[in-house]
Amino acid sequence: MADKVSDHKHCPVCGKSMNAENRFCSEECEKGLAGQRKRQQRTMWIFMGILVLFMLLIYILPGQTGCLGTAPKP
Numbered sequence: 001m002a003d004k005v006s007d008h009k010h011c012p013v014c015g016k017s018m019n020a021e022n023r024f025c026s027e028e029c030e031k032g033l034a035g036q037r038k039r040q041q042r043t044m045w046i047f048m049g050i051l052v053l054f055m056l057l058i059y060i061l062p063g064q065t066g067c068l069g070t071a072p073k074p
């Protein structure tokens with residue numbers, strides 16, 4: 001019953017129905033997904049950088065105030 005549905009697929013980019021052997025309906029869609037992935041990866045790296053920076057800031061800030069608090073007063 002459901003085996004007639006399995007011989008066709010939908011393009012992951014534009015959603016058009018296509019042959020199940022193909023990964024994308026056209027070369028344009030394949031290129032589009034590759035560009036999207038690259039952009040996603042770059043966004044992820046920027047996010048990771050911000051996260052590391054933020055963690056460093058959290059790690060450094062209390063240390064500085066702690067140093068000031070324990071510094072001997074004249």
Ligand SMILES: [Zn+2]
Pocket residue numbers: 011012013014015016024025026029
């Ligand atoms: Zn497509």
